[in-house]
Amino acid sequence: xxxxxxxxxxxxxxxxxxxxxxxxxxxxxxxxxxxxxxxxxxxxxxxxxxxxxxxxxxxxxxxxxxxxxxxxxxxxxxxxxxxxxxxxxxxxxxxxxxxxxxxxxxxxxxxxxxxxxxxxxxxxxxxxxxxxxxxxxxxxxxxxxxxxxxxxxxxxxxxxxxxxxxxxxxxxxxxxxxxxxxxxxxxxxxxxxxxxxxxxxxxxxxxxxxxxxxxxxxxxxxxxxxxxxxxxxxxxxxxxxxxxxxxxxxxxxxxxxxxxxxxxxxxxxxxxxxxxxxxxxxxxxxxxxxxxxxxxxxxxxxxxxxxxxxxxxxxxxxxxxxxxxxxxxxxxxxxxxxxxxxxxxxxxxxxxxxxxxxxxxxxxxxxxxxxxxxxx
Numbered sequence: 589x590x591x592x593x594x595x596x597x598x599x600x601x602x603x604x605x606x607x608x609x610x611x612x613x614x615x616x617x618x619x620x621x622x623x624x625x626x627x628x629x630x631x632x633x634x635x636x637x638x639x640x641x642x643x644x645x646x647x648x649x650x651x652x653x654x655x656x657x658x659x660x661x662x663x664x665x666x667x668x669x670x671x672x673x674x675x676x677x678x679x680x681x682x683x684x685x686x687x688x689x690x691x692x693x694x695x696x697x698x699x700x701x702x703x704x705x706x707x708x709x710x711x712x713x714x715x716x717x718x719x720x721x722x723x724x725x726x727x728x729x730x731x732x733x734x735x736x737x738x739x740x741x742x743x744x745x746x747x748x749x750x751x752x753x754x755x756x757x758x759x760x761x762x763x764x765x766x767x768x769x770x771x772x773x774x775x776x777x778x779x780x781x782x783x784x785x786x787x788x789x790x791x792x793x794x795x796x797x798x799x800x801x802x803x804x805x806x807x808x809x810x811x812x813x814x815x816x817x818x819x820x821x822x823x824x825x826x827x828x829x830x831x832x833x834x835x836x837x838x839x840x841x842x843x844x845x846x847x848x849x850x851x852x853x854x855x856x857x858x859x860x861x862x863x864x865x866x867x868x869x870x871x872x873x874x875x876x877x878x879x880x881x882x883x884x885x886x887x888x889x890x891x892x893x894x895x896x897x898x899x900x901x902x903x904x905x906x907x908x909x910x911x912x913x914x915x916x917x918x919x920x921x922x923x924x925x926x927x928x929x930x931x932x933x934x935x936x937x938x939x940x941x942x943x944x945x946x947x948x949x950x951x952x953x954x955x956x957x958x959x960x961x962x963x964x
Contacts (some may be wrong), residue, residue, distance in 0.1 A: 632782030
C-alpha cells in the first residue's frame, strides 16, 4: 500500500480544507488526473494524482482540515518507479487534523528549543501567551501549527464561559485564511497610521476612482520607495521593490480576497481597468489562480465605497504598508483665504514601523494627495 500525502502548497501554508473529492475508493486513476479540490490561501486548487493506480482509501471528508504532509489517498498497487510524489509505506494512515484539537499537555523534560514550529507559529504563541515547551504538535512530524496554539490559548475551544444562543459559524475556507493572516499580522507587525484628505474637486464627471487611486499610489511609491517594500527580518532588513504590484482588497460574501494587479506603474488606465474587471470576474467565479493572490508589494483598500472616512488598517507581512480610501464627501475647507465647499477624499496609510519611518510615510501620503489633486 503506498500513500500520497498532501503536497507543499507553497507560501509557507500549513494546511488545506478539503472541498470536494473527484475520485472514490475503488476508482482507477491515471497520472495527473484530479483527485481532490482543496481550499487554502483564499483559492480553490485541484490536487492531481502523482501516478496511475487504484484508489484504496481517501482520507477525510469535504470540510476536513488536512495538514501539509498528512495522508491524502492510498493506492493499493506497489508504487511505480516514477511515482515521484508518492511517499512512504505506512501500516495505518493517520486521520486528518481535527478542526479544534484537544489542548496539548506538557511532556516531561521537553524544551522549547526542541519543539518544531514555524517562525509565524512561534510569534503567535508569544502573542497569545502560550508556552511551546512540551507542546505536542498535530502537524507533520509532530510540528506545532497555528491550530495547536489557538487551542492551547482557548481561542478555538472557547476557554471559559460563552454567551448562549445564536448561530455558530465555523471558520472555513476564505474566512479561515483571513483569520490566520490577521492573527499573524497582529503578532508580527508594529503598526502606525497617518491620515490626510485629498481635494478632488477638479475631477471631471465619470472619473474612474479606483484607477485614479492606483495611479496616485504608484506615483507615491516611485517618489518614496520605502512604502513599496518587503520586510525580510531583523538580520536582512527590507527590500525596496523595483516593481509596484498592488493587492486590491475585495469584499465578497465568502470573505476577503486580495488579488494582485501587477506592474501598476507601467500600465495605462485602460489596461488597468481591464485587469481589474478580469480579476473581479475570477474572484466571483472562485477561479482565480493562487499565484494571482500572492506577491503584492503594497495593498489598496477602497473601503469608502461602503462607508467610513479613516481607518487603522491591517498590514499583512511581508508587506510594510496598506493604503485606505474613505468615503468621498463634500466638505467646508479654507481655500485661498476664503471658505469653500470642496469634494474631498479621505486617505489612511498604515505602515509597519519596523520597516518605515514616520517621515517616509508622510512623504508618501503627500505625494498621493498631490497626484489626486490633478484633473487627470
